[in-house]
Amino acid sequence: MERTKEQPVNKEFTEECTKVLNAVSDALYAVGGKWKLMIIIAMARGNNRFSELQRQVKGISARVLSSELKELEMNGFIIKKVDVGYPVTIEYQLLPYSHTLEKVVTAMTEWGIQHREKIKSERSSKTS
Amino acid sequence: MERTKEQPVNKEFTEECTKVLNAVSDALYAVGGKWKLMIIIAMARGNNRFSELQRQVKGISARVLSSELKELEMNGFIIKKVDVGYPVTIEYQLLPYSHTLEKVVTAMTEWGIQHREKIKSERSSKTS
């Protein structure tokens, strides 16, 4: 008897799929991980000092915050401004490139809120 | 001499910030990581079999694909359909809930494409 064939996915679909997959993969590479987006979100809302960020971004440690800020700087999302006045103050500022992430942040925020609602209503309707 | 004060970020801003941060954090928890979104993207384009997914989602191993599919099933993004005909075929299908991720996927795709362009043009204009 003949084997059922996988109906082959057509070529254009496969190519479009690969394109989307590569793009998302690139995005995850640049701003994936637990903290990068969160730091950018906090900075967009006026948290520009190291200690402010540590307070606002719950759960992040100094070590991780420090290394994430360095990466974000290297990748052109933020700059570090050292004001050599008295006393020395250090501020991180978003560069315009960070704002290109706005749609991503909005979409994830909306989805996250909606998702939490869903989880909550599932839990409350459970009979266990 | 007096210390320069951090200008305190106002309360509403801080609260809105926390809300966004929590939402994004929830979203990252559910569909963060290297593979979950990618699998959903590939499935949305007609890749419903294990081996199709392995081919389409470049770089994923059988072990990881298998465990990600299980998690996606547990979290209500997909279902596993076992067709006990001859031969047995196994298909994964997206559940409607997966489609709520559409905006997130679109936003990330657009950003990823744009980001790759940026990186490319930066590399080509480098004098090193």
Place this chain on the structure above:
DNA sequence: ATTACCAGTTACCTAAAGGTTATTAGGCAA
């Protein structure tokens, strides 16, 4: 003098993610 704030750095450690290879079991094709 002691304590605390700021902006980190360093060393060490754990947990999670992910990779590699081998194996399973049913059936097919050469």
Place this chain on the structure above:
DNA sequence: TTGCCTAATAACCTTTAGGTAACTGGTAAT
């Protein structure tokens, strides 16, 4: 009969992300 396909699973190992805690060196407040 040997080998391949599908859809995995198991054992094992490596890598990376992230956490913990201690410390620095300057300033400022009590």
